[in-house]
Amino acid sequence: MTDWQGSERKPKGPLKKGWTTGACATAAATAAYQALLTGDFPDPVSITLPRGQEPSFPLKRVELSGRQATASVIKDAGDDPDVTHRAEIVVTVALENGNGKNQGVRFHAGEGVGTVTRPGLALAVGEPAINPGPRAMIEAVIEGLTRKYGNAQGGSVDVTIAIPGGEKLAEKTLNGRLGIEGGLSILGTTGVVIPYSCSSWIHSIHRGIDVARASGHGHLAAATGRTSESAVQKILGLEDTALIDMGDFAGGLLKYLRKNPVEKLTLAGGPGKIAKLAQGAMDLHSSKSRVDMGALADMLSSLGAKPKTVEAVKDATTAGEALEAARAEGLALGDTIARQAREVALATLAGDTEVEVMIFEREGNLIGYGG
Template sequence: MSEEMPPGPLRYGWTTGACAAAAAKAAYAALLTGDFPDPVTITLPRGETPAFALARHELFADHATATIVKDAGDDPDVTHGALVSSTVRRGAPGSGVTYKAGEGVGTVTKPGLPLPVGEPAINPGPRAQIAAAIAEVATRHGAPGDVEVTVSIADGEAIARKTLNGRLGIVGGLSVLGTTGIVVPFSCSAWIHSIHRGIDVARAQGLQHIAGATGSASEAAVAKLYGLEEAALIDMGDFVGGMLKYVRVHPVPRVTIAGGFAKITKLGQGLLDLHSRAGPVDLRWLAERVEELGGAREVADAVAQANTAIEALEIAGAAGLDLPPLVARYARETAVKVLRDSEVALDIAIFGRDGNLLAR
């Protein structure tokens, strides 16, 4: 799916947690009455009442299964179009709602996540939504509401390879996510959520040094530079602000921000979202840095007229000016402002496309 934002108003979607809750409600209603409500309506935490059409449904003597196609709206969500199923079985009296991971839903294997090790990766938000949907059906039909809910996602294990689940210690499939039940297009909430969970896992393992990288090349380079293990590597992407704000509240002793020259230039300019939609590299800002280094006016003018940040770097280098260390210093100043008075040691590492260190 394209990650370019389409023109015009964007369509909101529904989280896997909301889909699982709606499927559970339909399945439990069928288990009690013999009929599946289709479409099935649930109430989300903020009061919205979306209706979900059932893609499949099966009723047996001791359990029922309902399946919903995940619609993420206009968000480039890897789970858009996935089949989310909930199977409901009657539970022991007084057991309440219990949860199991079906095919395509992962299991937690590392501490630091909001669920204990060994639990199915159905997050607290979706669990609350499922429990509320079950309670609504139980109240309507005078049933106890003691059920076992198994959530499955078709091809979830394959889809999970496109996510950070493995690094976070979630094995066997996807996490069932969603605090509000709503997917806001291009909010990148799932990515930021994974950044936060990555930091949580690193802290739970007692790691003293983590690194957030803008891409795979800089991640490999910073891991080699400092000898960092995988759990210390945070796939920050463009969301340096999201990472640093979380670290400020959930500190680790040392943080490195790693990236290529263009991305770190944006951070030096003062941007905390390094995606192109948030703003381009300001070549005039780089020209000012050339002058700050004592470069001639004609060199600064050439940098200001460059096509890319890399070309600007090459122009400065040909004039004998070492631009990356100054850019790294400005980037660190931007990042330190986010961390404010926290006791987190922070450094910036700029790498070339070949993985060589340009500045630290």
């Protein structure tokens, strides 16, 4: 799951990379645990990421008290429009005495970090939303520092991660839909934030499907945007967990569903996006695919449109213009586009999933159906 919701337009020119919440938490945990073992906080603190990068992080605040130490780092997401950019990632590390059984590293959700409440994610229900990647990085750091400095206490290590204000920030993410309640997730497989990463969005699509299937939903609705999502939910009455924010990534959705099928899939979007899908595009972004107006003109011709209308559509610039021209003649171009998009989706899924396609205009009205 990512904390970028994709509403911002990508700026031109080279983009600065950033660090994930997982990398920041690892840095803060490193500083706190080293202070417990040595009495000193390294500032700045350096860590080694899974792919070998060695970033350094200045500490925002530190506190050492007995068997507990706290350190924090301000997250820098680079040029990515991440809701956690400039958030404070606070890690408290506490040592238990060695009298009881050593349970290794135990993770806890502090203020602003969520808890998993639904099955389908990589974490069990009831676990803090600290993903496996960051957990592994923190565990490796603690193991390495213990070897280097020794842990005289010899007990378990409790790691609590907090993000002040995280519960409010989480409202801007899909965490609630995924069943992560109470705050944000600590994320990051590589530790590096790639600005406007397509892979992050596709990953969130996959996790949404996983949670929906684990929740028992046999019917999913995937939409290209908020207008079509709201409209299709109103028609179908599906729960939020059965809705998938597909965005432009029809291919990422359909190919994952081919391997992880459901009984029924409803695809919803505006005329331009669905027209691109109907023409075989799997990435519906304007930089990756364009509507073939000639193909739409041919569709209109096959429906019996006047030659003048057909020629006008060839010179049009949007699918919406083509639909307006069809509407003026009482022709169901929207249904034709939706049916063709359905055939493309069925061919990509290559299975038994039932598919229907709905096209909505900006006001949320249904203007095309194929099913």
